[in-house]
Amino acid sequence: METDVLVIGGGNAALSAALSAHEYGARHVLIVERAPAFYRGGNSRHTRDFRVMNTREDNKYMVGTYTEEEFMEDLNRVAGGEINQTLARIIVRGSEELPEWLSKQGILWQPALTGTLHLGRTNIFQLGGGKAMMNSYYQTAQARGIDIWYEAMVVDLAIEDGECRAVHVQRNGSIITVQAKAVIVASGGFEANIDWHRRYWGAAADNFVIRGTPYNQGNVLEILLNKGAAQIGEPNAFHAVAVDGRAPKFDGGIVTRLDSVPFGIVVNKHGQRFYDEGEDFWPKRYAIWGGLIARQPDQVAYSILDSKALGNFLPSVWEPISAGSIGELAEQLGLDPDVLNETVAAYNWSVRPGTFNPRELDDCHTEGLTPPKSHWAVKIETPPFYAYPLKAGITFTYLGVEINEQARIKMNDGSLSKNIFATGEIVAGNVLRRGYLAGFGLTMGAVLGRIAGREAANEVTRAHR
Numbered sequence: 001m002e003t004d005v006l007v008i009g010g011g012n013a014a015l016s017a018a019l020s021a022h023e024y025g026a027r028h029v030l031i032v033e034r035a036p037a038f039y040r041g042g043n044s045r046h047t048r049d050f051r052v053m054n055t056r057e058d059n060k061y062m063v064g065t066y067t068e069e070e071f072m073e074d075l076n077r078v079a080g081g082e083i084n085q086t087l088a089r090i091i092v093r094g095s096e097e098l099p100e101w102l103s104k105q106g107i108l109w110q111p112a113l114t115g116t117l118h119l120g121r122t123n124i125f126q127l128g129g130g131k132a133m134m135n136s137y138y139q140t141a142q143a144r145g146i147d148i149w150y151e152a153m154v155v156d157l158a159i160e161d162g163e164c165r166a167v168h169v170q171r172n173g174s175i176i177t178v179q180a181k182a183v184i185v186a187s188g189g190f191e192a193n194i195d196w197h198r199r200y201w202g203a204a205a206d207n208f209v210i211r212g213t214p215y216n217q218g219n220v221l222e223i224l225l226n227k228g229a230a231q232i233g234e235p236n237a238f239h240a241v242a243v244d245g246r247a248p249k250f251d252g253g254i255v256t257r258l259d260s261v262p263f264g265i266v267v268n269k270h271g272q273r274f275y276d277e278g279e280d281f282w283p284k285r286y287a288i289w290g291g292l293i294a295r296q297p298d299q300v301a302y303s304i305l306d307s308k309a310l311g312n313f314l315p316s317v318w319e320p321i322s323a324g325s326i327g328e329l330a331e332q333l334g335l336d337p338d339v340l341n342e343t344v345a346a347y348n349w350s351v352r353p354g355t356f357n358p359r360e361l362d363d364c365h366t367e368g369l370t371p372p373k374s375h376w377a378v379k380i381e382t383p384p385f386y387a388y389p390l391k392a393g394i395t396f397t398y399l400g401v402e403i404n405e406q407a408r409i410k411m412n413d414g415s416l417s418k419n420i421f422a423t424g425e426i427v428a429g430n431v432l433r434r435g436y437l438a439g440f441g442l443t444m445g446a447v448l449g450r451i452a453g454r455e456a457a458n459e460v461t462r463a464h465r
């Protein structure tokens with residue numbers, strides 16, 4: 001079959017691109033989503049907020065202002081390497097008008113709340129979270145006559161001289177060949193592909209938890225890279241946080257993340273501490289804990305707390321494991337009780353008196369302990385004692401395709417693709433090499449999605465002339 005614009009994927013990046021292509025005049029837009037309708041929306045359905053520049057004091061959904069320069073500084077501080085500064089600035093500038101455009105697509109916002117990650121000034125929160133956002137996106141797309149195929153998986157792209165001549169889609173047991181004047185790839189990363197992780201992590205990959213959709217297997221990314229698209233981003237890098245070890249293998253979403261780390265100690269399966277739990281504010285450190293746990297034996301760890309700690313962090317989905325003594329706690333966790341007792345005793349012994357304050361980098365720290373605990377170090381001595389098993393929860397991967405400022409894919413030979421555009425997680429490596437800024441994933445996907453949609457519509461107009 002034929003279409004003007006074919007959009008591959010069904011999350012925030014895909015829907016913003018499809019709606020934008022339609023807005024700019026593409027008559028026939030087709031979205032091809034691998035997941036069934038109930039699971040549509042990829043990782044975007046797990047999200048809560050967009051990071052946006054805000055120069056208006058009277059913004060009723062945000063607190064204070066967040067300037068272009070501050071946003072750029074924040075991004076460059078966390079980017080983890082050299083990034084495309086022009087593209088980064090386009091995203092930052094484009095973010096300011098994003099909430100208004102998204103409102104026109106039916107997305108609702110909620111006033112800023114306080115929470116563990118303190119984002120009220122820099123981020124705007126969707127009312128009802130990512131699921132409500134995706135439902136609004138799809139309703140609007142349907143109302144505007146955009147075609148949507150569910151349970152439709154792109155299995156190949158015929159690319160010649162940087163031009164996509166056909167896209168092969170597996171649907172209802174057969175392969176449909178779609179010829180599109182422009183193609184927008186928004187199919188996410190490869191985070192759910194355990195075999196792919198094994199290439200870099202070996203057997204450890206089997207112990208990873210994938211926080212989002214099982215459908216992001218990276219097959220379109222692999223096809224593009226094999227067919228001449230320029231690669232960008234660290235192949236083995238991922239964003240990963242500490243999740244409850246009892247979380248499901250896939251799709252546990254935001255609620256399985258655990259924020260207890262700064263309020264106790266964390267040990268590995270040998271009962272040993274391995275990193276400073278109070279190094280910095282949790283919003284600046286939560287994203288390194290997935291990687292830290294991924295490097296521990298069997299990729300597990302345990303957050304150990306006493307009764308004073310509860311109430312300092314967001315409640316967990318599963319009750320913590322509790323016991324009257326550290327030894328009993330160790331037995332329940334399958335750890336050596338003597339070793340855990342020794343680890344806790346050594347920690348308690350090194351804690352120096354201070355004024356505990358979870359809102360500040362307080363003066364409660366250890367002395368003579370390796371690794372140290374720099375802040376919020378209070379003795380673990382008041383029963384009952386609690387523990388959470390922890391695993392590495394992978395959020396997304398960084399490997400992707402290189403694009404230019406029109407979201408057009410660059411080819412290995414330095415040329416630009418004639419009609420393939422990309423947005424969302426699959427282009428993350430252009431503006432993030434390893435690090436992450438909360439809320440930036442959605443912003444990047446939607447700003448570049450709008451651009452990709454506009455450019456794809458222009459391509460259609462050119463083709464009709």
Ligand SMILES: Cc1cc2nc3c(=O)[nH]c(=O)nc-3n(C[C@H](O)[C@H](O)[C@H](O)COP(=O)(O)OP(=O)(O)OC[C@H]3O[C@@H](n4cnc5c(N)ncnc54)[C@H](O)[C@@H]3O)c2cc1C
Pocket residue numbers: 008009010011012013014032033034035040041042043044045046047048049050051152153154155186187188189211212213215216217218219220252253254394395396423424425426438439440441442443445
């Ligand atoms: C638990 C969790 C919470 C998060 N919270 C936030 C947040 O609050 N703010 C934020 O900015 N970011 C957040 N992120 C990151 C965010 O989810 C991503 O940056 C963003 O959703 C990526 O959007 P996307 O459209 O590129 O990919 P996705 O939303 O993952 O969509 C990819 C789509 O491609 C489809 N697909 C894959 N392969 C194929 C194929 N072969 N054929 C057809 N379709 C295919 C998938 O089914 C899926 O619909 C969070 C991530 C997780 C896991």
